[in-house]
Amino acid sequence: MSTRGGGASSDDGILSRVSTSVSQSPIVYRGKKAAFDTAYVAKKLLKSTGKAAWIAGTTFLVLVVPLIIEMDREQQLNELELQQASLLGASK
């Protein structure tokens, strides 16, 4: 530990004494720790959200997208048949 660790020693200039007392005060220490914790939690949250989004996205792609496509085609086929039926029925 340096001799300046605990606080300002008497043979420093005024500026260095003031800055040391600010940078080593408990408030600044608490603030730094809070910022570090927030960054840590935010990084974990981002990673887990990313993982969840990947899993949800690929699962949706495999399970739901073919279903939507096929149901759309079925609906188109139904409409075509309805149209044809009404056309044939009207022209009888």
Added chain:
Amino acid sequence: MATLVPPSPATAVTPPAAGSGAAAVEPQKADYLNLPCPIPYEEIHREALMSLKPEHFEGMRFDFTKGLNQKFSLSHSVMMGPTEIPSQSSETIKIPTAHYEFGANYIDPKLMLFGRVLTDGRVNARLKCDLTDNLTLKGNAQLTNEPHMSHGMFNFDYKGSDYRTQFQLGNGALFGASYIQSVTPNLSLGGEVFWAGQHRKSGIGYAARYNTDKMVATGQVASTGMVALSYVQKVSEKVSLASDFMYNYMSRDVTASFGYDYILRQCRLRGKIDSNGVVAALLEERFNMGLNFLLSAEIDHQKKDYKFGFGLTVGE
């Protein structure tokens, strides 16, 4: 073993009175002398298996079936893709393989024969023969290049008016018997025993199946430690949903899965999601008369194993 469903007051008639003509026209009165024949014991989970366990594959697949006759047909099949090798570590080892398979089928109302030859030296054969109206003989055999891996099995099935029994003989001194009985028009209960001489193991199991027009619920317990329950609900003509729960009380393995099965006019789409983190889907689309296109996908999120395949089936 069997917990019989107590008959409701409307159907609590003694058998002679019930047999006097209460046919299945009135759905409320159960005619206990005219119960339908139950599903064979090994197909008790049939609806659930059809929806939840279709044949997923990896790689490319091409099948061509050509009928020479009304009863006889030949089939050619090419499959290329990675095959998994069981490994001790958690990593899956895949080796690319490719093979061609030639097959011949003979289908008659009383006799059915299937034979397949593969380029990696395996030969499969299946036989189904109706010896009399009620007695059926089924057999299947598989021969391989590797020693001690060939096996064959014969089944004798007897079908009664409301029960079925089956007796099985396999190589390696494998004996099995099963019996299933219709208890009410909707409920059937059955049991099976087997004895494997080679591994000195024997087992007994029970199964129950309850089905109505709209749903099928089955349960099966075996002394090998397996408990399997399944439920299939037919939501509409084209859609059915299935769920399945399997628990092994020896190895404490639990798996639950849930799937859907859409049978549309031009395609059939089956998808399922599992409690092991496996998501799988199989799409069979009909392009033209006799031309089917297959797409299969299986994503295992836990093991990070992805399998995709496509294929074409030509012929009936």
